Structure formats: C-alpha cells, structure tokens
Amino acid sequence: MDDYDDDSLLLKVGAGDQQAFKTLMDKHIARYFQIAYRFLLSKHDAEDAVQEAWMRLWREAGKWQNNSRRPLSFTAWFYRVVVNCCLDQLRRPKNVELNEDIANNLSEDKVYSASNTVLTPEGLAQQSETERRVKAALLVLPVRQRIAFTLFFYEGLSYQEAASFLGVSLKAFESLIIRARQSLRLRLADLI
Amino acid sequence: MVDKKKLHCMIENFGADTKKWPDSSKMLHQHMQDSYLSQDQELAATLSKEKKLDAVLRHVYVPAISASLAQQICQQIRAEHSKQKAGSLFKFQEYQLDTWNKLKIWVKSRLRAYVLMSASLMVFISGGWVLGQHYQQTDLEVGDFYADPALIMIVED
Incomplete structure (x- = not known):
C-alpha cells in the first residue's frame, strides 16, 4: 500500500478499501491536524475537525474526480475539506462565545486569563507568555482573516492557492492579509 | 525612482519577506528591491520591526495529536462500513x-x-x-x- 501515491489511495478509498484509508490517514493526519490547530487554536476542536474531515473523506472519496470537470489532487481536495470542517467548528456557538470572551478580556488587558480558557492545562504550563499573547491576538481576528493569514503565513501557500481555497478573489485575499497583519501588529506592539 | 512611502506600506502590509509579496505589488526587480531596502535606514528599521513581528507570530506551538485519534477514526470507519454492509x-x-x-x-x-x-x-x-x-x-x-x-x-x- 505504501507504494501507491495519494491520488491512487484515494481512489481505492472510494471503492471502500479500509487499508488504503488507514495508509492515507497515517501518512497525513499529523499534517492536517497541524493545519486545523492553527485555524482553531484548540487541541480539542482541531481533533474534532480532523476527525470529521477524515469521516467525510471516507464517505465522499467515491465522489472525488467524478463530480468535477477539472480534477483536483488529493492535497487540494482534502485541504478544502479540512478548511470547511474548521469553519463548521468555528460556527458552533461555543466558539463564538469563546472568541467574544477573549476579545472582551483583551480590551481590558486581561490577555492571559482569556487565553487560559482556550488552552489545555498541560499546554498552558509549557507555553511561553509570547505564545499566549500571539494565540489570543490570532483568536480575536475575524474568522476569514484568521484562515487567510494561517494559509498564507503558517502554511506558506501562494496568494492564488490560498484565495482559491477560501473562494475569494486575489484582491479580496490580499485585503484580508493586510487587515489581519495590521490587527496583529497593533495587538502585539509591545512584543516587537 | 523608487517610491519609498509605497515600499514602507508594502513591508507593513505583506511582511519582511519580499519574496512573499504579491506579484502585482512588486515594484522593482527582487535584487534591486532588497539592496534598496538595506541601504535606506528608515526602511531597514521598518523591515527589522516586521521581521520581529514575523518571529513573534511563529511562536505558536502545535501540540502533538492524540495517539488514540487515528484509532478512533478507524473504529468509526469500521462501524460505518459494517453498517453499510x-x-x-x-x-x-x-x-x-x-x-x-x-x-x-x-x-x-x-x-x-x-x-x-x-x-x-x-x-x-x-x-x-x-x-x-x-x-x-x-x-x-x-x-x-x-x-x-x-x-x-x-x-x-
């Protein structure tokens, strides 16, 4: 199974091959968890999103390539699935409340107590103050700005790729990046 | 002539890495742009500030994924598969x-x-x-x- 490339494995998954699914998952789960974590900044939410994304892959692998006129590679296709699962996760009410909570705390200079609510206790003990500040600043960003910034800055995607994943024009994507960066610079001014 | 103000804006908008600037916003050839930025003190200061911001933003630690997650997913898949069968x-x-x-x-x-x-x-x-x-x-x-x-x-x- 290891000899097959991702696209061939995905085709096999579409035919109901569990071994191909396991191979594909073992190969990529850590990377897509990393992406989901950077979007959601919560281990629990990221794991939920990743789990949902792999379940969707199992259910919809058969539709891959069949339904599109211009076939996507596994990476491009699954990237979209993960981004959509993260957006679904962010749309859940608890996240909205959490983000608003953090935003309120930030405005009152209570950054650390705000980030405490997002991070796991084990992670909190290990992470530096800078990291907490950065996470809090990222969480305050509007969802689209955060995703755009993550795709571009952390994932290193090109403008065209990231814009297509988000389904926005190039100009709109550039504008999202500029606003995100301005907001982050403002919130992290004392650290730079 | 290089528009200094515009370059300043570009650094702030798109970061210190000039290679990552959008194609539409590149005003000069990469090499010329980089040499100009290092010569001008004001721009160099802005550039170092943005580099610091980039470094700070990199301070996002990603925890390790739970070892049981892959297993859980496989179990769910198996259950779903047997249900389908x-x-x-x-x-x-x-x-x-x-x-x-x-x-x-x-x-x-x-x-x-x-x-x-x-x-x-x-x-x-x-x-x-x-x-x-x-x-x-x-x-x-x-x-x-x-x-x-x-x-x-x-x-x-």
Whole structure:
C-alpha cells in the first residue's frame, strides 16, 4: 500500500478499501491536524475537525474526480475539506462565545486569563507568555482573516492557492492579509 | 525612482519577506528591491520591526495529536462500513424475502384451488354413491319374484 501515491489511495478509498484509508490517514493526519490547530487554536476542536474531515473523506472519496470537470489532487481536495470542517467548528456557538470572551478580556488587558480558557492545562504550563499573547491576538481576528493569514503565513501557500481555497478573489485575499497583519501588529506592539 | 512611502506600506502590509509579496505589488526587480531596502535606514528599521513581528507570530506551538485519534477514526470507519454492509445485506434479504413470499402465496393459492377442486369432486362422488346405495336397496330385482311366493301371487293376479 505504501507504494501507491495519494491520488491512487484515494481512489481505492472510494471503492471502500479500509487499508488504503488507514495508509492515507497515517501518512497525513499529523499534517492536517497541524493545519486545523492553527485555524482553531484548540487541541480539542482541531481533533474534532480532523476527525470529521477524515469521516467525510471516507464517505465522499467515491465522489472525488467524478463530480468535477477539472480534477483536483488529493492535497487540494482534502485541504478544502479540512478548511470547511474548521469553519463548521468555528460556527458552533461555543466558539463564538469563546472568541467574544477573549476579545472582551483583551480590551481590558486581561490577555492571559482569556487565553487560559482556550488552552489545555498541560499546554498552558509549557507555553511561553509570547505564545499566549500571539494565540489570543490570532483568536480575536475575524474568522476569514484568521484562515487567510494561517494559509498564507503558517502554511506558506501562494496568494492564488490560498484565495482559491477560501473562494475569494486575489484582491479580496490580499485585503484580508493586510487587515489581519495590521490587527496583529497593533495587538502585539509591545512584543516587537 | 523608487517610491519609498509605497515600499514602507508594502513591508507593513505583506511582511519582511519580499519574496512573499504579491506579484502585482512588486515594484522593482527582487535584487534591486532588497539592496534598496538595506541601504535606506528608515526602511531597514521598518523591515527589522516586521521581521520581529514575523518571529513573534511563529511562536505558536502545535501540540502533538492524540495517539488514540487515528484509532478512533478507524473504529468509526469500521462501524460505518459494517453498517453499510448490513444495510446492503438487508436490502438483498428483503428482495429475497419478497420473492419467497410471492412464491409462497402463489403455491398456497394453487394448492388451495387443487384441494378445493378435489374435495368438491370427492363430495360429489361420495354423494352420488350414497344416493345410489339408497335407491339401489328399494329397487326390485327379477329374482325377487321367484323367491317370494307372495309376490308371485300378486303378479299372477
């Protein structure tokens, strides 16, 4: 199974091959968890999103390539699935409340107590103050700005790729990046 | 002529890495742009500030994924797969059951018809036989006249 490339494995998954699914998952789960974590900044939410994304892959692998006129590679296709699962996760009410909570705390200079609510206790003990500040600043960003910034800055995607994943024009994507960066610079001014 | 103000904006908007600037916003050749940025003190300061911001933003630690997550997903997949299989099997059985039921109904109706036909035939035959027996006993045979003297006298009279 290891000899097959991702696209061939995905085709096999579409035919109901569990071994191909396991191979594909073992190969990529850590990377897509990393992406989901950077979007959601919560281990629990990221794991939920990743789990949902792999379940969707199992259910919809058969539709891959069949339904599109211009076939996507596994990476491009699954990237979209993960981004959509993260957006679904962010749309859940608890996240909205959490983000608003953090935003309120930030405005009152209570950054650390705000980030405490997002991070796991084990992670909190290990992470530096800078990291907490950065996470809090990222969480305050509007969802689209955060995703755009993550795709571009952390994932290193090109403008065209990231814009297509988000389904926005190039100009709109550039504008999202500029606003995100301005907001982050403002919130992290004392650290730079 | 390089527009210093615009370059300043570009650094702030898209970060210190000039290679990551959008194509539409690149004003000069990469090499020329980089040398200009390092020569100008003001721009160099902005550049180092943005580099610091980039470094700070990199301070996002990603925790390790739970070891059980992959296992959980595999279990879910297996459960879903067996459910799908059971679903298809049930459909097949349903089809089979349907055919079997139809066959049973057909055989039953035929049997019922044959049984009813043969039963009614039997009833008819046995009825005829009983009636035949009844009337046979009352009939006089030719020999009766010779056996019974009283009857002979009647006939002679």
